[in-house]
Amino acid sequence: MTVDRHQLTMSGTGRDGVQHYEDALDALLFFRPEVVDRAADVLRVSPDAPLGHALHAYLAVLGTEERDTAAARAPFARFRGALDETRITPRERLHLAAAGACLDGDLHGAARLLDELSVGWPRDALALLAGHQLDFLTGDAGRLRDRIGGALSAWDQEDPHYGPLRGMYAFGLEESGHYEQAQEAGLDALDRNPRDVWGVHGVAHSFEMRGRFGDGLRFLDARTAHWASGNFLTVHNWWHYALFALEAGDTARVLDVYDSAVHPPDAEPLAMQLLDASALLWRLHLAGQDVSARWERLARDWAGRADGAHYAFNDVHIVMAYVGAGRIKDAEELIADRRRWLASVEDSYGTAPSTLSNHAMTARIGVPVCEALVAYGTARDRAAVDLLLPLRHRLAEFGGSHAQRDAVQKTLLEAALRCGRDEVARALLSERIALRPSCPYNWLAQARLADRLGHHAEAATARHRARLQAKEGGGRGAGRDVNAPGAGTRLV
Numbered sequence: 001m002t003v004d005r006h007q008l009t010m011s012g013t014g015r016d017g018v019q020h021y022e023d024a025l026d027a028l029l030f031f032r033p034e035v036v037d038r039a040a041d042v043l044r045v046s047p048d049a050p051l052g053h054a055l056h057a058y059l060a061v062l063g064t065e066e067r068d069t070a071a072a073r074a075p076f077a078r079f080r081g082a083l084d085e086t087r088i089t090p091r092e093r094l095h096l097a098a099a100g101a102c103l104d105g106d107l108h109g110a111a112r113l114l115d116e117l118s119v120g121w122p123r124d125a126l127a128l129l130a131g132h133q134l135d136f137l138t139g140d141a142g143r144l145r146d147r148i149g150g151a152l153s154a155w156d157q158e159d160p161h162y163g164p165l166r167g168m169y170a171f172g173l174e175e176s177g178h179y180e181q182a183q184e185a186g187l188d189a190l191d192r193n194p195r196d197v198w199g200v201h202g203v204a205h206s207f208e209m210r211g212r213f214g215d216g217l218r219f220l221d222a223r224t225a226h227w228a229s230g231n232f233l234t235v236h237n238w239w240h241y242a243l244f245a246l247e248a249g250d251t252a253r254v255l256d257v258y259d260s261a262v263h264p265p266d267a268e269p270l271a272m273q274l275l276d277a278s279a280l281l282w283r284l285h286l287a288g289q290d291v292s293a294r295w296e297r298l299a300r301d302w303a304g305r306a307d308g309a310h311y312a313f314n315d316v317h318i319v320m321a322y323v324g325a326g327r328i329k330d331a332e333e334l335i336a337d338r339r340r341w342l343a344s345v346e347d348s349y350g351t352a353p354s355t356l357s358n359h360a361m362t363a364r365i366g367v368p369v370c371e372a373l374v375a376y377g378t379a380r381d382r383a384a385v386d387l388l389l390p391l392r393h394r395l396a397e398f399g400g401s402h403a404q405r406d407a408v409q410k411t412l413l414e415a416a417l418r419c420g421r422d423e424v425a426r427a428l429l430s431e432r433i434a435l436r437p438s439c440p441y442n443w444l445a446q447a448r449l450a451d452r453l454g455h456h457a458e459a460a461t462a463r464h465r466a467r468l469q470a471k472e473g474g475g476r477g478a479g480r481d482v483n484a485p486g487a488g489t490r491l492v
């Protein structure tokens, strides 16, 4: 047995295998594509290393690609079947149990096992990263924050991987509503590693949730050399950039970013990237922009994948593309397919399975949201409102971030505005403006409602507020200027 650089025992490997594992982990923490080759190196030199197999399983799951998960199941099961688990460490047993749960679709169970692991071995960076991403996929804001928060005190702040932990913590803090702390944690991560793209992402989210779109643009503009290409988060961080530009009213910039970075002509049809494309075009669609040619290409890319029931969050984004492209029959067929899948799974389990995360995600959120999108796309706005109102406070159950799920919340608001459910629209706008008074979108929607009700002076005032906020970029925080030269200076 050998140990990694945190003195954690690794079975079935020698010094070379540990080095490849460390290299893979380093690439993974910074979302660098070479993680795939480095992970392969681990198993090439140490085919019996439990952590090598766990790493492969996590990589096969976290991209939400059904074919990757399916392909990883048999080799993982073969390895585990031949393994005498009494000869490996308790930490490795927990990793294999968590990785196995992931591959079997029990994302919640895997997240709990990794929680247990991190309490016992808080300096296991693989467990923290895999757990953190599972918390994201299951929309568990409290765990996103506390899994990392609970480990931090066990780390030496000079450890090279302490920075990525701070970046993860930034996202957990942001999803839990601690926006100022999220910004500070994310900037601390960037002070340590400017190319910590997950840290960039956490700070971007903190601006998004505070409606500080001007600061968000300046922050990302100042750091493009560090995040805008060559990593697994490139498309997603450009998507965040486009959201800021959209709030600023710069539609030309949004389309430019979409065409060049979010869904460029040579884009690989990966679910995690196509969903960003869907989510951006859907917002433009809600804003009344004609993006039909883009929808058609995007819908073709989704259709070419022939996705089965795997992750309800992706399904919703597939349906956005079908509805946007006018392919209503395809959207309805996807919904029917998921309903058949739900029934077949229930039959085979005898009851609704608690160990298949996507079952509840699809039944409780995915299918009704898909139906609401089709209703909205076919001008059945009352039906869209009736479908979305009861579940809008539990949307997080099917994963993603607040920013991503806001596309659904906006659909509800737009449907309510279009069909004259004025009391619902008023309440939704009151909530949005109370939370983010700096967002022009909220004021422009408020103006549309006021006009509908004949309150034209109020509408004019709301439009004025929208113009002011667009000009000011959503205002600035009172803290340090994150875009000043030298920003990224270590906080002390």
Ligand SMILES: [Fe+2]
Pocket (backbone or CB within 6 Å): 201, 205, 236, 240, 401, 403
């Ligand atoms: Fe994000």
